[in-house]
Amino acid sequence: MILVTGGAGFIGGNFVLDWLAGSNEPVINLDKLTYAGNLDTLASLKDVPRHLFVRGDICDRELVARLLAEHKPRAVINFAAESHVDRSIHGPGEFIQTNVVGTFNLLEAVRGYWNELSGEAKQTFRFLHVSTDEVYGTLSPDDAPFAETHPYEPNSPYSASKAASDHLVRAWHHTYGLPVLTTNCSNNYGPYHFPEKLIPLMILNALAGKLLPIYGDGQQVRDWLYVKDHCAAIRRVLEAGTPGETYNVGGWNEKPNLEVIHTICTILDELKPRADGKRYASQITFVQDRSGHDRRYAIDARKLERELGWKPAETFDSGIRKTVAWYLDNQDWVRNVTSGAYRDWVATQYGA
Incomplete structure (x- = not known):
């Protein structure tokens, strides 16, 4: 059995679905169900006995300790995090609480559990911490992609909180011997993505006939990683990664935001043309750039390919x-997730 935290979110939910589709091993799924946690993502698991969902917070050390003692998982995979840069700028406190304090409490609960194990169970136990490339800061156009040895230079409250959590995980390995693994991924995209992030926001705004807001000049470059490729990489790191090591997970797909949006518009023109015959790209508009917007991220994922044999399939x-x-085929999911609170957030963020 494994314990997954944040398993109703975008990446965590995809991981749980893929895990149970390809393995008979049960999953305990702990999620706080904030605005981005969505049980509709896990609707297909409603009658699957190998999936046990528990609503709870990783800050609740007693709850985590109780789940560990009761179910005795062989591994913990930590997806639980506040993850939206824009929201971290407007309200950094929640990011510190979940990403820093929550990771600390989770580590302490896991350390107590691990210390009580013995023999093979203790030797094979793993704690896998899922993090981001944003901890490395920003790159110039000609800089080499981020390798695992790149210094940490976070530039937003979100990335600073994730950097702090990475440091805690590293310290618990070096100080206490906890067998940890850390993955730092590039920008994910794919099914079940909450529509505040670039790609799902552009798809849904386009279909609704709304403007497609692009920060600044739209030339911010990101390395795009299909979420199911990311899930496969995490499974491989869990299976064969060396405790204490960090593995970068990237898609080898550097694209400026403006090119990504034009690609989405072109696909929509083909799959669901506008009734008036116009192109979706006519909805593109440029808005004021956000504070401290990093110009470029890029991941060097050669270590993961060289040592563990993983590379993206997409x-x-x-x-x-x-x-x-x-998204075209799953409009019921979209309607359920786009609550009034979400619409208020988009209006506040992009209203100007």
């Missing part, structure tokens, strides 16, 4: 087409 062209098609 190109950006294949992954983005699958993503657009998924």
Whole structure:
């Protein structure tokens, strides 16, 4: 059995679905169900006995300790995090609480559990911490991609809180011997993505006939990773990664935001043309850039390929087409997730 935290969110939910589709091993799924946690993502698991959902917070050390003692998982995979840069700028406190304090409490509960194990159970136990490339800061156009040895230079409250959590995980390995693994991924996209992030926001705004807001000049570059490729990488790191090591997970797909949006518009023009015959790209508009917006992220994932044999299966062209098609085919999920609170947030963030 494994324990997954944040397993009703975007990446965690995809991981739980993929895990149970490809393995008979049960999952304990702990999620606080904040605005981005959505049980509709896990609707297909409603009658699957190998999936036990528990609503709870990783800050609740007693709850985590009780789940560990009762179910005795062989591994903990930590997806639980506040993850939206814009929201961290407007309200950094929640990011410190979940990403820093929550990770600390989770580590302490896991350390207590691990110390009580013995023999093979103790030797094979793993704590896998899922993090982001944003902890490394920003790159210039000609800089080499982020390797695992790149210094930490976070520039937003979100990335600073994730950097702090990474440091805690590292310290618990070196100080207490806890067998940890850390993955730092590039920008994920794919099914079940909450529509505040760039790709799902653009798809849904386009279909609704709304403007497609682009920060600044739209030339911010990101490395795009299809979420199911990310899930496969995490499974591989859990299976064969060396305790104490960090593995970067990237898609080898550097794209400026403006190119990503034009690609989405072109696919929508093909799959669901506008009734008036116009192109979706006519909805693009430029808005004031956000504070401290990092210019470029890029991941060097050669260590993961060299040591563990993983590389992404999807190109950006294949992954983005699958993503657009998924949103077109899953409008019920979209309607349920886009609550009034979400609409208020988008109006506040992009209203100007």
